[in-house]
Every structure is written in structure tokens, then in C-alpha cells.
Amino acid sequence: MALKQIRNMEEFAAVSGISRPTLSKYFNDPDSVRRSTRERIELALTQYDYRPNVYAVNQNRRKTRNIGVVVPNLADPFFSEIGREVELACIAAGYSPILLSSHGNPTQERDNLELLRSLKPAGVLLAPFGRISDRDDIASFNKHIPVVLFDANIEDACEAFVGTNNFQSIDLMVEYLCRSGEPPCLFEMKSPTNPNANKRRQAYLESMQRHGFQPHIFQAEGDGWNFEEIGSAEGGRFISQNAFATNTVLCSNDRLAIGVLSAAYRLGKKVGRGPDCALRIAGHDDHPFSRFTCPSLTTIAQDYSAIANRAASTLFRVLDTDERPAERAETLFNGNLVMRDSA
Numbered sequence: 001m002a003l004k005q006i007r008n009m010e011e012f013a014a015v016s017g018i019s020r021p022t023l024s025k026y027f028n029d030p031d032s033v034r035r036s037t038r039e040r041i042e043l044a045l046t047q048y049d050y051r052p053n054v055y056a057v058n059q060n061r062r063k064t065r066n067i068g069v070v071v072p073n074l075a076d077p078f079f080s081e082i083g084r085e086v087e088l089a090c091i092a093a094g095y096s097p098i099l100l101s102s103h104g105n106p107t108q109e110r111d112n113l114e115l116l117r118s119l120k121p122a123g124v125l126l127a128p129f130g131r132i133s134d135r136d137d138i139a140s141f142n143k144h145i146p147v148v149l150f151d152a153n154i155e156d157a158c159e160a161f162v163g164t165n166n167f168q169s170i171d172l173m174v175e176y177l178c179r180s181g182e183p184p185c186l187f188e189m190k191s192p193t194n195p196n197a198n199k200r201r202q203a204y205l206e207s208m209q210r211h212g213f214q215p216h217i218f219q220a221e222g223d224g225w226n227f228e229e230i231g232s233a234e235g236g237r238f239i240s241q242n243a244f245a246t247n248t249v250l251c252s253n254d255r256l257a258i259g260v261l262s263a264a265y266r267l268g269k270k271v272g273r274g275p276d277c278a279l280r281i282a283g284h285d286d287h288p289f290s291r292f293t294c295p296s297l298t299t300i301a302q303d304y305s306a307i308a309n310r311a312a313s314t315l316f317r318v319l320d321t322d323e324r325p326a327e328r329a330e331t332l333f334n335g336n337l338v339m340r341d342s343a
Contacts, residue, residue, distance in 0.1 A: 006050035016044035027052045067095045067315070068116040068124040070109065071151075072194075073225055074101035076255075077288045079127065082151065085308030086125050093316055095122065104193070104225040106132050113141050120145075123315045126158070127151040130195030146318045150311040152195050153330070159318055160329040162311040166196055169300040169335030170203035170250075173282060174211065176337055177248050180273070181280055183213040185244050187235060187260065188252035189227075190219035197252045200284065204250065216245040220256070231259020232266075239267055239279070248280040248343065254290045254299055257283030261293055261342065271295055272341050280343035284335075295341035303333045 006012045013020040018041060025032045026041050033041070067090045071079040083099055090097040098119065102109040106129050116124060123146045128138065130152045139157045141147060147158040154161075177184045186204045188197055201217065208215040220234035231251065238244055239260075251257035260281050264271050269278040272295050283290060286301035310331055318324065 006048045012050045066121040068121040069099045070112050071127045073104045082304045089309050089312035148315040160314045162331045164302045165332035166199040167203040171207040174207040182246040182248045184248040184250035185216040191223045227255035228259040231256035232262045235260035236263030251283045254283035254285045254287035282343040298340045298343040300335040301338050
């Protein structure tokens with residue numbers, strides 16, 4: 001026999017004979033009510049089709065168990081993966097994540113924060129756009145609801161930042177490429193959408209100087225998030241014009257590198273480490289698709305899990321102590337070189 005469906009907590013209070021305030025206490029924390037009361041509630045739950053609306057319950061709390069998670073673009077598998085890791089970290093800690101995508105649009109990022117204001121989250125984990133984000137809006141939001149940034153940084157806007165040490169990771173890649181063949185050119189977006197690209201450019205310049213080589217930077221026209229298309233069109237243009245100063249191309253991110261690989265194939269240029277290869281191509285991020293390109297892409301792996309869990313645990317520490325840190329913390333994880341067939 002189907003269980004009788006109960007629409008709200010008032011109806012459940014009436015049929016179970018337990019007051020609404022006591023039910024609210026139970027659903028907030030089952031151990032907060034007496035054992036005999038808890039057993040009566042749990043027996044009633046087996047007899048009636050009722051589950052509380054967790055968001056409604058949270059809205060009635062002074063301090064909710066909701067955590068907002070905002071990423072730049074869920075259509076990008078990189079952010080899907082790191083967003084998933086952040087979600088899992090929240091769930092494991094007993095929080096309810098609310099995952100929102102800004103769809104590559106800074107205005108949507110502001111709208112997402114405005115929506116979260118109305119939902120009264122305990123805190124927010126934000127992967128911002130960086131310099132094109134509304135810094136003042138994020139800083140204002142952080143005054144009322146603690147925010148921890150991950151992946152991309154905005155100086156002094158929030159409680160903390162967790163990300164990858166781009167200077168270490170780019171230097172690691174440059175050292176490998178110089179040691180194993182011709183020194184690399186850098187291929188990047190002329191107008192990058194992610195502030196990590198600016199750090200990677202600076203890291204490349206410093207690393208090439210340390211290794212005693214002349215840096216060469218080539219910038220792709222175009223903006224937005226269609227990195228593969230831009231990499232294919234602009235990388236193909238540079239390849240067809242023999243513009244790259246060496247036969248080794250370090251791309252600012254894996255998605256650009258995937259586009260350059262496509263262009264090289266289209267132009268009949270063999271990519272790889274063999275003596276018959278015309279180009280070596282490398283990237284950064286260890287994008288989920290990078291191991292399946294042809295040839296597979298040499299890259300730098302970011303530790304998604306470590307970044308996600310440290311960002312989450314940093315936020316939870318603020319929430320558990322109910323105290324804002326005296327100093328802003330920044331945590332950077334080193335990248336790992338992943339040597340595959342492309343370079």
C-alpha cells in the first residue's frame with residue numbers, strides 16, 4: 001500500500017502528534033531531541049510519505065547548512081571536474097552545496113551572488129573570473145557571508161584563496177622542454193579570460209630568462225571560452241606562416257593546445273618527440289580530454305582534489321569557529337609534469 005503523502009511539516013505534526021518546533025529540532029539535529037521522541041518521529045516517517053524541504057529548513061535557521069559553489073563555466077570539463085570535487089567535499093562535511101555556473105559571463109557571476117544572498121548560505125566557494133569580476137561586489141558580499149576563492153585569485157577580496165602555483169608549474173614544464181629539445185615558444189590568448197594566463201606568461205618569461213633562452217610569445221586573436229576553436233584557427237595561422245620561432249609550443253592551457261594539435265593535423269605537421277616530427281606541443285591543466293588527444297598531450301596536472309578539499313576545509317574552519325581570520329591566507333599547490341607523446 002502506498003504511503004499517505006504529507007505536503008508540509010504542519011501536516012506531519014498533525015498526523016504524528018509531535019509539535020512542529022520539536023520536529024524542526026529533530027530535522028536540524030536528530031540528537032537534539034530525546035531518544036523516545038526521536039523514535040516516535042522515525043516511526044511516523046515509515047508510515048507517511050514525508051521528507052522536509054532542506055532549503056526551507058535552512059532558510060529558517062540563523063545559520064544555514066547551504067554552501068554556494070560558483071564556477072565560471074560548467075560547460076568546460078575542467079570546471080565540471082573541480083566543481084564536482086568541491087561538491088563532494090561539502091557533502092562529506094554535512095553541508096548542502098548549491099552549484100551555479102556563471103556561463104562565461106561576469107554579469108552572471110554577480111547575479112549568482114545576488115541569488116545566493118537570498119538563499120542565505122553559510123558560506124561560498126567561488127572560482128571567479130579574476131580582473132573582470134566585480135571585485136567590490138565580491139568584497140561586499142564577503143563582509144556578510146564568508147567567501148573562499150579557488151582556481152583564480154582576486155587580491156584581498158575574500159577570506160582566502162586556494163589554487164595552483166603557476167610559477168612552479170610553468171618553470172617545471174619549461175625546464176623539461178628545454179632539456180629535451182628546443183626551448184618553447186608561449187602561445188596564449190591576446191585577451192585571456194582567466195587571470196591564471198597572466199601569471200603563466202610572467203612565469204614563462206622568468207623561467208626562460210633563468211634558463212638562458214630568448215622568450216617568444218605568440219598571442220591568439222579572439223576572446224570567450226571557445227579555446228579549441230581559437231587555438232585551431234590562430235595556431236594554424238602561425239604554423240602555416242612558419243611563425244613560431246622554435247619547433248616547441250607551450251600553450252597557456254590544454255584547451256588551446258588541443259586546438260593547435262588539430263591545426264597541426266590539418267596542415268600535415270606531425271607532432272611528437274620523434275626525429276620525424278615537425279612540432280612539439282605542450283599544455284597546462286591536465287584537462288580531462290588531454291590524455292585522449294592524438295598524440296596524447298604533455299601537460300601539467302593540477303591537483304583538483306587537493307585544491308577543492310583545502311578550499312572547502314578553509315571555509316568550514318571559518319564557519320565552525322564563527323571567527324574571521326586575522327590575516328588572509330593563500331595556499332598554492334604545486335603542479336606535476338605529465339609526459340605524454342606530444343612533447
